[in-house]
Amino acid sequence: MKLFNLSLWINGFPLKKAKRAIEAIQKINDTEFEKYQSQKKEEIVDFHLKHNPFYKSFAKKANLNDWNSIPIMTKRDLQQPLKNRLSEGFFKKNSYVNKTSGSSGDPFVFVKDKYCHALTWAGFIKRYDWFDIDFNSSMQARFYGIPLNKKGYYKERFKDFLSKRYRFSVFDLSDKQLKKNLSKFKTTKFNYINGYTSSIVQFAKYLKQENIILQTICPSLKVCIVTSEMLFEEDRSLLEERFGVPVVNEYGAAELGLIAFQNPKTEWLVNTDDLYLEIVDENNSILPYGELGRIVITSLYNKAHPFIRYDLGDIGKLSKESTVRKPILESLVGRTDDIVKLPSGKKAAGLTFYYVTKTIIEDDGNVKEFIIEQLKIDTFKISYVSGYELSEENLTKTKKAIAKYLEPNLIVDFERKTVLKRSNSGKLKQFKSYL
Known part of the structure; x- marks a missing residue:
């Protein structure tokens, strides 16, 4: 069928x-x-x-x-x-x-x-x-994010089922997780890989570290x-x-x-x-x-x-x-995204923030622009331009989302601005790490 x-x-x-x-x-x-x-x-x-x-x-x-x-x-x-x-x-x-x-x-x-x-x-x-x-x-090996709320999570999983996809995490790119990813390739007849460039590149770097050619263990690729x-x-x-x-x-x-x-x-x-x-x-x-x-x-x-x-x-x-x-x-x-490094040693794709920002997007168009900067290993700053201040409820939701997608006990500061600094190309870079 x-x-x-x-x-x-x-x-x-x-x-x-x-x-x-x-x-x-x-x-x-x-x-x-x-x-x-x-x-x-x-x-x-x-x-x-x-x-x-x-x-x-x-x-x-x-x-x-x-x-x-x-x-x-x-x-x-x-x-x-x-x-x-x-x-x-x-x-x-x-x-x-x-x-x-x-x-x-x-x-x-x-x-x-x-x-x-x-x-x-x-x-x-x-x-x-x-x-x-x-x-x-x-069969697709999918390197994309996934919503972690129940409704969004199971909706995406159902879509994956219908579309013959197996989704790998882009929120955890540690060697331990990449080793698990490799094991899945050994047991599944994947025909193609699809997804975020930075996450897939991290997997390739792990393969190089282990001196492995993926098609030798997954010939269907x-x-x-x-x-x-x-x-x-x-x-x-x-x-x-x-x-x-x-x-x-x-x-x-x-x-x-x-x-x-x-x-x-x-x-x-x-x-x-x-x-x-x-x-x-x-x-x-x-x-x-x-x-x-x-x-x-x-x-x-x-x-x-x-x-x-x-x-x-x-x-x-x-x-x-x-x-x-x-x-x-x-x-x-186009857009380039850094790899996020966290206090626990965990690494994640910069596009992790794609899902976090969903929590502050409102249909009334209040938030006009935003950028996220990693100032220290445990400290992030979200600068945004909006018609009015984000509510305490939205700030709390965003902090909870960051804790869920990345890890708990991170420091997250918010600053509302009238304008955000752009690159020479005229484009905002959503995530930037100063580490």
Whole structure:
């Protein structure tokens, strides 16, 4: 039984329809593709100008005949109650609802219409098939976090079951835990590894320490797919050496889905099926291929919520070899996360704070930005920008979450600020260690 496909169908996501659409889009020839893309850009802008009061107010000067007149939106623009941003006819109950990770320091709740979300999954399925990975039958070694509250925990575990995944902890990257991870690979026929780059790299470092090639003890392993964090070339070399399989770079965002995926020729191909990507300068002018700038993306099919010329906060550039039909992402100045070191000797992925920050995200958009700094081995500081002070209840919830995800008896200080210091790239680094 194809449990993964069945689970999407039960939840109202028309996967079969989406797969047919992706197949049809990918068959459009190079000559016709630019026309198709322009048509879809115009259609999605027109739809939201007519059916989304928030976007109509936001894009007052938009001219459908002039793409440069379409304003660029940021996460800050979307930090207001979700009900204000929904298109007519769309509600939480008939849409896909989720939260952004907050890894850039700008969290918010968003929705996608169900067909748009099905297109996202159809795109993932198509690309994973390049490496002979089937979501219904291939076993995944998953290096992701997991909520520790009962409801969230069991929901994720159930999703893991449906998706043939075994989840390894990213909250504990000690040698003792990594040894247990290795034992699981000895007894399970994993077909691929997927997850946070930094956690997977820590596992590879352990394998190097033990002088082990993973595929020799897990011959079924075909590929390693890393996501959510920057993949440096030296880390790629380490992963390929220690795992004995190809390493694939994936770039995505919760609110948009798949942005770019590396093909078997190691080209990092931008997803042009349901997204339109631009690189712009500080004046919002579109840059030519080969020049570094801000990544701005339009979701061509999301009618529930506008993501039109949406600035992700990432910096990157497209290769000079790119074409309209085949844009190639040459480089990405994305999020990088340090490893958290704790008094007990335990280590954890920096993205552990992804889950902690969920406790301070509120749908009313109060918290605008935040960063977390490790000042000492046992001391952390959370600096945040908000409309009003966090309540004692929220502060307590956050401290309890940190104790649960990391370890107890850590010192956590909070400071509300009017502005947070940014890096030279203009992006906030969510976690920084001064150790």
